[in-house]
Structures are given as structure tokens and as C-alpha cells.
Amino acid sequence: MAKALNWGIIGTGRIANKFAAALNVSADAKLTAVGSRKHATTEDFGQKFGVPCRHGSYEELIDNPEVEAVYIAIPHPFHAQWSLRCAAAGKHQICEKPLAMNHAEAMAMVEAAHRNNVYLSEGFAYRCTPMTTRLVQLIRDGAIGEVKRIISSYSFKLGPKPARRLVEPELGGGAILDVGCYPISMVRLLAGVAMGQKFADPVDLEGMARMGPTGVDFHATAILRFDGGIIAQVSTGLDANDGIQLEIFGDEGSLSINTPWHAQGSILLRRTGEEPEEIVIERGKTLFAYEIEEASRHLKHGQTPAMSWADSLGNMRTLDRWRNAVNFSYPCEKPNSGTWPIYRESLKPSSGHNMNYNHITGVRKKISRLVMGTDYCPGDAHAAVMFDDFFERGGNCFDTAEQYFNGEREKVLGRWMKNRNLREEIVILDKGGHTPHCWPEIIQANIPRSLERLQTDYIDIYMLHRDNPEVPVGEFIEVLNEQINAGHIHVLGASNWTKERVDQANAYAAQKGLIGFAAVSNNFSLARMVKPMWEGCLASSESDYRLWHLDKQMPLMSWSSQARGFFTDRSGPRKKQDRLMVKAWYSKDNFERKRRAVALAKEKGVLPINIALAYVLDQLFPTFALICPYTLEEMRTTMDGLDISLTKKEIQWLNLELEELQENV
Numbered sequence: 110m111a112k113a114l115n116w117g118i119i120g121t122g123r124i125a126n127k128f129a130a131a132l133n134v135s136a137d138a139k140l141t142a143v144g145s146r147k148h149a150t151t152e153d154f155g156q157k158f159g160v161p162c163r164h165g166s167y168e169e170l171i172d173n174p175e176v177e178a179v180y181i182a183i184p185h186p187f188h189a190q191w192s193l194r195c196a197a198a199g200k201h202q203i204c205e206k207p208l209a210m211n212h213a214e215a216m217a218m219v220e221a222a223h224r225n226n227v228y229l230s231e232g233f234a235y236r237c238t239p240m241t242t243r244l245v246q247l248i249r250d251g252a253i254g255e256v257k258r259i260i261s262s263y264s265f266k267l268g269p270k271p272a273r274r275l276v277e278p279e280l281g282g283g284a285i286l287d288v289g290c291y292p293i294s295m296v297r298l299l300a301g302v303a304m305g306q307k308f309a310d311p312v313d314l315e316g317m318a319r320m321g322p323t324g325v326d327f328h329a330t331a332i333l334r335f336d337g338g339i340i341a342q343v344s345t346g347l348d349a350n351d352g353i354q355l356e357i358f359g360d361e362g363s364l365s366i367n368t369p370w371h372a373q374g375s376i377l378l379r380r381t382g383e384e385p386e387e388i389v390i391e392r393g394k395t396l397f398a399y400e401i402e403e404a405s406r407h408l409k410h411g412q413t414p415a416m417s418w419a420d421s422l423g424n425m426r427t428l429d430r431w432r433n434a435v436n437f438s439y440p441c442e443k444p445n446s447g448t449w450p451i452y453r454e455s456l457k458p459s460s461g462h463n464m465n466y467n468h469i470t471g472v473r474k475k476i477s478r479l480v481m482g483t484d485y486c487p488g489d490a491h492a493a494v495m496f497d498d499f500f501e502r503g504g505n506c507f508d509t510a511e512q513y514f515n516g517e518r519e520k521v522l523g524r525w526m527k528n529r530n531l532r533e534e535i536v537i538l539d540k541g542g543h544t545p546h547c548w549p550e551i552i553q554a555n556i557p558r559s560l561e562r563l564q565t566d567y568i569d570i571y572m573l574h575r576d577n578p579e580v581p582v583g584e585f586i587e588v589l590n591e592q593i594n595a596g597h598i599h600v601l602g603a604s605n606w607t608k609e610r611v612d613q614a615n616a617y618a619a620q621k622g623l624i625g626f627a628a629v630s631n632n633f634s635l636a637r638m639v640k641p642m643w644e645g646c647l648a649s650s651e652s653d654y655r656l657w658h659l660d661k662q663m664p665l666m667s668w669s670s671q672a673r674g675f676f677t678d679r680s681g682p683r684k685k686q687d688r689l690m691v692k693a694w695y696s697k698d699n700f701e702r703k704r705r706a707v708a709l710a711k712e713k714g715v716l717p718i719n720i721a722l723a724y725v726l727d728q729l730f731p732t733f734a735l736i737c738p739y740t741l742e743e744m745r746t747t748m749d750g751l752d753i754s755l756t757k758k759e760i761q762w763l764n765l766e767l768e769e770l771q772e773n774v
Contacts, residue, residue, distance in 0.1 A: 114201075114405060117142035117162070117170045119191055120182035121154040124205060128180050129158040131397035137405035138178075144170030167191055171198050178228070178404065181205060184274040185281045186441060189214035192229065193452045196221035201228035203404060207290040210281055210439060212425040213494040217451050219418045220498070220741040228407055229418070230400075233294055235370045236415035237399040240390045241298075244376060247364060247388075248302045252378060254361030256303035256339055261292035262354040263370070264328070264346035275347060276323045278440055283325035285318070285431050289345035291370055292355075293431070294416070294424050296333060296341035299357060309335050310423045316434030321348065331431050372396045422740075429487075438488075444520075447493045448528045456497055456529050463751045464503025467731050469664050470627050471600035472569050476536050478726055478751070480506040480666060482737030483518040492521045493528075498741055500531070502748055508630075508666075508735050509563075510540035510574055511555055516562050523564035532565055538630070538666065539563065540574040540604055544645055547577035549588040556592055570666075572602035572630055575645045582614040583621075590623045602666070604630035605647045608657045629658075633667035633732070635702055635724040635763055636675050642693045658730040667725055670734035671747070675699065676706055676721040698765060705763050715749055722750030724763055 116138050118125050125143075132140040142162035145151040155163035164170040171179070171194055178201035181191055189209045195202050202222070208231040209215040222229035235241055248256060264284070267275065274280040275287060301309035311333035321327030328346035335341070344351070355369040361381055368374030373392035379385045394402075406412040432438065440446060450456050458464075466475040481499045486492040496507070509518050519539065526532045539559055542552040552573070560566060571592070573585060592598045603611055603626045611626055618625030632638050632648040641647070649658065649665055658665055674680065674687075675694045682700065685691055706717040706724075713720070725734045738744040755763075 113137055113139040114408065115139050115141040115175050115177045116180060117144060117173065117176035117178070117200075118154075118180045118182060119144050119167050119170060121145045121150045122182060125154070125180070125182035126157075127395075128182060128397050128401075129154070129160075131395050131401055133158060134395075135398060135401050135405075137409075138401050142170050142173050142176050168194070171195055171200060177201060178203075180232075185286060186210055186279070186439075189218050189451045190453055192218045193221045196225045196227050196229070197452075199225055199227060201404065201408065203230045203232055203400060205232040206294075207231070207286050207428065208421050208425060210286070210441060211490055212422060212429050213488075213491040214451060215422055215425040216741045217494050217498075219422060220745065222418070223745075228404060228414075230404060230407075230414050231416055231421040231424075232400070233291070233416055234396045234400040235291075235372075236294075236298070237403045238372045238390075238396065239393065239399075240366070240369070240372065240374060240376075241415075243388065243390060244364065244366065244369075245298070245302050247376070247378065248299060248357065251361075253357065253359030253363055253380065256299065256357060256359050258358040259296045259299055259339065259341040260354060260356045260358075261295050261341065261369075262344035262351060263288045263291045264344065264349055264351045264353075266350045267347050271347075276321065276325060278324050281439060282323065283327075283437070284345040284347045285326050285329050285428060285435075285437075288347075289329060289331075289343065289431065290424065290428055292343045292345060293331075293427050294420075295355060295369060296343060297420070297424060297427065300333075300335040300337075300339045300341065303339060304335070304337050307417070308420045308423060310427060311335055311341070311430075314427065314430045314434060316431045318435035318437065319348075320437070326432075326435060326437055329431065329435060331434065333427075372399060442488060442490045444489045444524055445528070447489060447525070450497045450529075451494070456500055456531070458503045459501050462501070462503035463748060465751060467664070467733065469570065469600060469731070471624070472536060473599070474505070474534075474536050474569070476733065477504045477506045478733055479504055479747075480508050480538060480733050480735045482668075482735050483507060483509040483522050484513050485737050485739055486518055486521050489521055489524060493525055494741065495738070495744065496522075496525050497529075498744055500529075502744070505534055506536040506538060506733070508538045508540075508668075510543070511559050511562075512540065512543040512574055516558070519559055519562035523562055527564050536569045537563065537565070538570045538572065538602075539568045540572045540630075542577075543574040544577070547573065547575045547580070549580060549584045552585075553588045553591070556597055560597060567596055568598050570600045570602055570628060571598040572604045572628070573606070574604050576603070576606045576610055578610070582610060583617045586614055586618050586621070586623055586625065590618075593624055600627045602626055602628040602630060604668075605645055606631070607647065608649075608654060611663075628664040628666055630666040630668060630735070632669050633665055633725060634670050634672045634675075635706060635721045636672035636694045636699045637696065637702075638669075638693055639696045639699070640692050642669065642673075642689055655728070655730075658728075662730055664731035664733065665728075666733040666735060668735045669693075670725045670736060671718050671721045672699075674718075676703055676717040701765060702763060705765075709759065709763065713753065715753060716746055718747065719750035719753055720755075720763070722747065723753035723755050724760060726750070727755045727760060 144164040318329035615625035
């Protein structure tokens with residue numbers, strides 16, 4: 110990028126005015142366009158700053174081919190929608206803080222920027238200033254010793270006629286999001302630097318808030334604890350003049366900053382037994398000029414932004430935790446609010462997706478080989494973003510169960526399908542009859558409740574979640590066939606059943622002219638399940654089970670198909686934080702399988718988890734892999750496994766079955 114970058118501004122408010130003034134004195138940027146929903150406002154803004162292109166809508170600005178980068182300066186409930194539109198049009202972006210309404214929206218924005226290879230930076234301009242650079246350097250150099258405590262606040266008192274965006278729930282009003290995002294971002298930065306990292310997320314957070322007359326938080330306080338014992342106290346408010354404060358306390362002194370969010374000011378350094386030292390940061394440029402220069406440096410030289418995507422995502426996640434701690438959510442986060450995807454267009458699979466499909470006898474629809482788990486859903490907003498992405502990638506099969514949070518996950522999936530009007534395009538794998546409720550009469554009574562939670566009149570594949578050896582298999586088959594005859598279930602399956610009990614059940618069904626089990630959902634992965642993750646869990650990874658599936662061509666819908674992250678950096682002989690992973694997967698032979706997966710992944714230019722997924726999908730009997738990515742990044746990296754084909758020899762070598770191939774792969 111040799112020439113000045115052509116910028117457009119979405120919005121014409123106070124912050125947009127400041128950014129426009131900075132653009133007009135920048136050597137690396139040119140203010141080319143402005144867009145607003147009101148033509149008169151756009152004209153006034155354009156005349157004030159000499160903007161040549163004045164658009165009467167945001168769409169017009171984004172469609173302007175001269176605009177290369179966009180500053181999004183509208184209220185945060187609209188950040189995600191227009192950021193996604195900008196990314197799809199190939200526009201670089203600085204988006205005002207907070208990046209989004211919540212972590213889920215922020216994930217969608219970051220993934221869109223990644224997919225379209227555009228710059229996206231959250232508008233914390235203070236992160237780009239010499240003030241922050243100097244503060245970080247002082248902590249990194251040990252000026253106050255080991256950091257123990259941080260206090261950060263940002264509050265002000267609203268005037269008699271406050272801006273609606275500050276106080277209205279529909280516009281994202283409230284102290285935590287609007288100004289509390291500043292001190293949260295600062296303490297995460299400083300705690301991370303103190304621990305030798307770029308930033309850090311708290312391991313614990315406790316919060317309190319005072320709600321205002323409009324139903325949003327007018328004042329809030331949080332206590333955060335970080336690894337290493339650092340404690341931070343954060344406060345924010347819209348109804349008190351307790352102002353701005355930033356103090357960092359170490360075991361050898363302290364730092365105080367009077368204007369932490371500005372480009373100039375001073376840092377007061379106090380060291381035990383020494384005279385205080387005032388470090389003055391002179392005014393060089395305006396706050397937004399530093400931010401614009403950083404964007405230009407990144408686009409010219411690939412320089413890492415002061416606030417990375419991972420940092421912004423961590424900040425939004427922490428703000429979510431703060432709001433959850435005070436039991437405050439916005440209308441757009443309510444269970445029945447998400448009728449449309451974030452970009453406000455109907456949902457459909459993308460034309461270039463790499464999903465592949467298979468069939469199970471009795472299911473009328475094709476079934477995606479990857480099955481989206483619903484066990485991890487922090488809320489409807491998160492679920493909607495994850496489910497939308499999975500569906501756009503060609504996924505149409507979802508796994509849920511009445512056992513998952515007492516049916517709450519069934520409700521989340523049901524609301525999403527109804528909001529998107531997708532029921533007839535979705536394959537539901539639902540499970541019931543979990544211990545201690547694995548009795549025919551209980552299952553029969555619970556299926557109508559599952560249908561109600563799912564907001565549907567049928568379940569595509571219904572599986573018994575556990576077996577109960579005290580019950581003759583025929584009793585299960587009889588009850589489930591009654592549900593099939595009633596139209597409530599289309600296909601039967603068994604999860605965590607032995608092959609012997611499945612054979613007995615299907616033999617009974619054949620003898621009685623009934624429908625038996627058409628699929629099994631046991632664990633199956635490249636890593637051997639050393640011990641059951643939960644009581645009653647069974648695996649089909651051993652050779653006798655694989656031969657059984659091969660002989661009968663029994664479809665296997667494998668849960669924990671990637672061994673819950675064992676083939677990522679989360680596992681290692683010395684990494685014992687995830688106790689469930691240690692219990693289920695840590696063994697000498699599994700670490701050898703991981704070593705081989707890493708070697709083969711390097712040879713193929715993919716990730717080890719992609720090799721682990723391909724191992725499951727490339728068996729000689731029908732397999733489906735149940736996945737439960739927590740983030741869109743995990744979803745993206747998982748999908749690459751669909752493009753890998755393993756040979757029979759590679760599969761055997763990965764599973765330690767052909768030792769002589771170790772030298773040749």
C-alpha cells in the first residue's frame with residue numbers, strides 16, 4: 110500500500126467527527142466517503158470535513174469501489190451486522206468499542222475478517238499511544254517489582270437529557286459495555302504483561318451492579334483474579350462523577366496514571382524508599398491519529414495490531430462474564446429474539462462448502478458426516494452464531510439430549526430451528542433414557558416432552574442414551590416402535606450399548622416384525638478411551654467392535670470423535686489441567702498415536718486434529734463424527750479434516766497396527 114488509504118465513515122456522531130478530523134491531517138489516509146441513514150446529516154458532515162462522497166445509506170458507502178477501509182462509528186448493537194457486510198465487500202475496518210454486543214457476535218466479526226482477509230481492529234485507540242507503550246514497558250522492566258493488584262475505573266454522570274444509546278437496552282445502553290470495556294481491557298493487558306504475555310483473561314470474576322430506571326446497569330463493579338495471584342478491581346458508571354483511575358501496585362512500588370485513555374498525560378512512579386518520579390508523555394498526535402497510523406502500518410508492513418483479535422475476543426468474553434454475574438442481558442440476547450442471522454439475510458449453505466454426506470436407512474434426508482453437538486451452549490446468542498456457521502458450511506445434523514442441562518439444550522436447538530424456519534432441512538439426533546431413567550415407561554413419557562422442547566412433531570433419529578441390562582431388550586423395542594407408529598420417531602439407535610445387546614434387540618425386532626436399531630453412537634476416535642469419561646460410557650474403537658461394524662455395516666455416530674482436544678496443544682504428558690482428558694485419554698499408546706498424527710499432519714500440511722477426524726471418517730463402514738467446537742475458529746480448523754483421505758496403511762499405522770510402516774509414513 111504505497112498511496113494513502115481511502116476511508117469511509119459509517120455514522121456521523123461525536124466520535125465520527127473526531128475520527129474524521131484525524132483522517133484529514135493524516136499522510137497515510139484520505140477521508141473519501143461518509144454514510145448515514147439521514148441524507149441531511151450526511152450532507153452536513155460532508156461539508157464540515159470536505160468529504161467528496163456522501164451516501165444516504167450504509168449500503169451505498171460499502172458498495173462504493175473507491176472506499177478501501179471503513180470506520181464503524183454507530184451504536185454497538187449494529188457493529189456486527191455492518192462489519193460482516195464490510196468484510197464481505199473486502200473493506201478493512203476499525204470498529205468502535207466495544208467490538209460487539211457479546212462474544213458470539215465478536216466471533217462472527219473476526220471470522221468474517223479472517224475469511225475475507227481484511228484488517229479489523231477494535232477502536233481502543235488508547236492501546237496505540239506512547240502513554241500505553243511506556244506503561245507496558247515499565248511493568249515489563251520490573252519498575253514496581255511483581256504486580257500484585259490493579260485498580261481501574263471509568264465513570265461519568267449523565268446529563269439531564271442523556272443520549273438514548275447510553276440508557277436504552279435496545280441500543281446497548283449501560284455502563285459495562287459502553288465504558289466498562291475500557292478498564293476491563295486495561296487490566297487484562299497489564300495482568301498479561303506482568304505474567305510475560307500479551308494479555309490475560311481472568312480465571313475468576315465476581316460482579317455487582319446497580320440498575321437504572323431504564324433497565325440497564327448504571328453502575329457496576331467487578332473483582333477479577335488472574336493466574337499468578339494478581340487481583341484487579343474494576344468500576345464503571347453512568348450516574349456518578351468518580352471519574353477515571355488507574356493504579357498498579359507491585360511488591361516494590363506503584364504506578365498511577367491520570368489520563369490512561371488519552372494520548373498525553375503523566376505516569377507517577379513510586380518506588381519504596383525513593384522519591385516519586387513523574388514521567389510526562391507529551392502530546393504528539395491526536396488519539397485517533399495513532400489508531401489510523403497503526404492501521405496503515407499493518408496494511409503496509411503486516412505489523413501486529415496493538416489489540417489482536419484474540420485480545421478483543423477475550424475482552425468481550427470477560428464483559429459477558431461481568432454481565433452474567435449481575436444477571437443482565439440485552440433484548441437481542443433473549444431466547445426468542447434471533448429470527449435472523451447477524452447479517453440480516455436468510456440462512457443457506459454456502460456454495461463452496463466442503464461438507465460430505467451419507468445416509469442411514471429410514472432417514473429421508475441426507476445426513477452431514479459431521480454432526481454438531483449442542484452440549485456446550487452458553488446461551489442462545491452463542492448457539493445461533495455457531496449453528497448458523499455449521500449450517501452455512503453444509504452441516505445439517507445436530508446432536509442433543511434430554512440429559513443435556515435437563516432439556517435446556519433441546520430448547521435452544523428448537524428455538525434456533527423455529528427462528529430460522531429450518532426444521533425440514535435439519536436432521537435431529539436426540540437421545541433419552543439416561544441412567545437412572547433408562548426404563549421403557551419413563552422413556553415413553555419423556556419423548557413428548559422432548560418434542561415440545563424441540564418445537565417439532567418428530568425426531569429423525571432417537572437413541573437410547575444408556576442401556577439398562579435389567580430390562581429385556583424386547584421391552585425397549587416394543588415401546589420405541591409405539592413411538593414410531595405414532596410418528597414421533599423415524600429411526601431408532603442406541604448410544605453406549607454393547608454390540609451384543611444391539612444384536613439381541615435387532616434379533617427381537619426381526620422376529621416380531623418390528624423396527625430395530627439402525628445406528629449406534631458409542632465413542633470412536635484415533636485415541637483409545639482408557640477409562641470411561643462418564644459412568645456407563647462405551648467405545649467402539651477396539652478391533653472386535655470395528656469388525657462388527659464392518660460386518661453389519663452398522664452406522665456409527667461417534668461422540669468425542671477427536672478425543673475432546675487430545676490431538677491439540679491442550680494435551681501433553683505434563684499438561685494435567687483438564688482432568689477429564691487425563692482420565693480418559695492419557696496413556697503411553699495414545700501419546701504414540703498423537704506423535705504419529707503430528708508427523709502425518711506435518712507431511713500433509715494440516716493440523717493433527719484434521720488427521721484424527723479423517724481417521725474416524727475414513728473407516729470401511731459408515732461413520733459420522735459428532736463435534737462440539739466451542740468457537741468459530743475451532744469450527745473452521747475442524748472442517749479441514751473433511752478434505753483429507755487416508756489410505757488403509759496410514760489408518761493402520763496411526764492406530765499402531767502396522768509397526769513396520771512407521772519408517773515409511
